[in-house]
Amino acid sequence: MDALRTGRVVQVIAGFYHVAVGPGETVMCRARGRLKGAASIYPGDLVRVLLFEDELGTGRVEEVLPRASLLQRPAVANVTRVLVVMALAQPRPQSFLLDRLLVLTHLAGLEPLIVWNKADLEAEPESLALIDIYRVPGYPSVVVSAATGRGMEALVASLGDGVGVLAGPSGAGKSSILNRLVPEAAQETSTVSRKSGRGRHTTRSVRLCRVGDGWLADTPGFSRLDLPLIEPRELPATYPEFAEPARNCRYDGCLHASEPGCAVRDEVERGTIPPLRYEQYRRLLDEVIEAYRNRYR
Numbered sequence: 001m002d003a004l005r006t007g008r009v010v011q012v013i014a015g016f017y018h019v020a021v022g023p024g025e026t027v028m029c030r031a032r033g034r035l036k037g038a039a040s041i042y043p044g045d046l047v048r049v050l051l052f053e054d055e056l057g058t059g060r061v062e063e064v065l066p067r068a069s070l071l072q073r074p075a076v077a078n079v080t081r082v083l084v085v086m087a088l089a090q091p092r093p094q095s096f097l098l099d100r101l102l103v104l105t106h107l108a109g110l111e112p113l114i115v116w117n118k119a120d121l122e123a124e125p126e127s128l129a130l131i132d133i134y135r136v137p138g139y140p141s142v143v144v145s146a147a148t149g150r151g152m153e154a155l156v157a158s159l160g161d162g163v164g165v166l167a168g169p170s171g172a173g174k175s176s177i178l179n180r181l182v183p184e185a186a187q188e189t190s191t192v193s194r195k196s197g198r199g200r201h202t203t204r205s206v207r208l209c210r211v212g213d214g215w216l217a218d219t220p221g222f223s224r225l226d227l228p229l230i231e232p233r234e235l236p237a238t239y240p241e242f243a244e245p246a247r248n249c250r251y252d253g254c255l256h257a258s259e260p261g262c263a264v265r266d267e268v269e270r271g272t273i274p275p276l277r278y279e280q281y282r283r284l285l286d287e288v289i290e291a292y293r294n295r296y297r
């Protein structure tokens, strides 16, 4: 008898869904005409699959289970963690870009994990100081080296049984981390790029790779770094360390800019919120206000 199983969609290629239904067991499926649940299926989706006993390794997707989130570009469902990768050196970490990625992660409804990479290299003191500056509740972080493998267990542990996507500037070491965690991914990626001759930026379907008990997408997230159009008051809500003091600001909807009686600014003066984080917040806030003002143009 054909059996119904729950599985994770790991890749979608030309109308075929590759669904992991057990450890090391992937079945190729078409979707049933009148699919239950969502209208379309993305990598990361949890689905109910009817396994065809007379044709091993094949089946049919019957139903898409409720989706917790859907990341765009690359489209991956049920992402639980964005691994925001920053090199500690070569290239030097860019904290403003890090803030932007953390805000994007928050706006997408996802949890970040800051991954400080290239720990094997000698870094400048100001770069190393960032590790402490970004030790913010809500921003777990790990210090790793894709070159030596240092910190990789902590990274895998933080992924748990969830779905992760790598983000971060070019050169930070995203592919190196993926390749260290999934050696097979390296070979396939390079084969693809050599054949097409167009390098790694060739559009191809996202694939989820098994990492520990979880999954990691083989295509980096947030290829576009500009913030979506948001109301200015949505920005401070994406800064976890502002939440507590913000309750004591004199005005509701305080943007923590130049309003009198701002408790967030008090914390900056007291040094509990690092000035760097706050100054960069103000830069991002100006950007958001400007974009919002021009929203009908």
Ligand code: GDP
Residues within 6 Å of the ligand: 117, 118, 119, 120, 121, 144, 145, 146, 147, 148, 168, 169, 170, 171, 172, 173, 174, 175, 176, 177
């Ligand atoms: P991506 O653009 O974020 O995917 O970065 P890559 O993975 O292509 O890495 C960029 C460069 O940094 C490559 O030359 C890697 O060999 C190097 N690299 C990546 N991780 C490490 C690391 O942990 N230590 C050192 N020393 N080099 C690294």
Ligand code: ZN
Residues within 6 Å of the ligand: 246, 249, 250, 254, 255, 256, 257, 259, 261, 262, 263, 264, 265
């Ligand atoms: Zn305030």
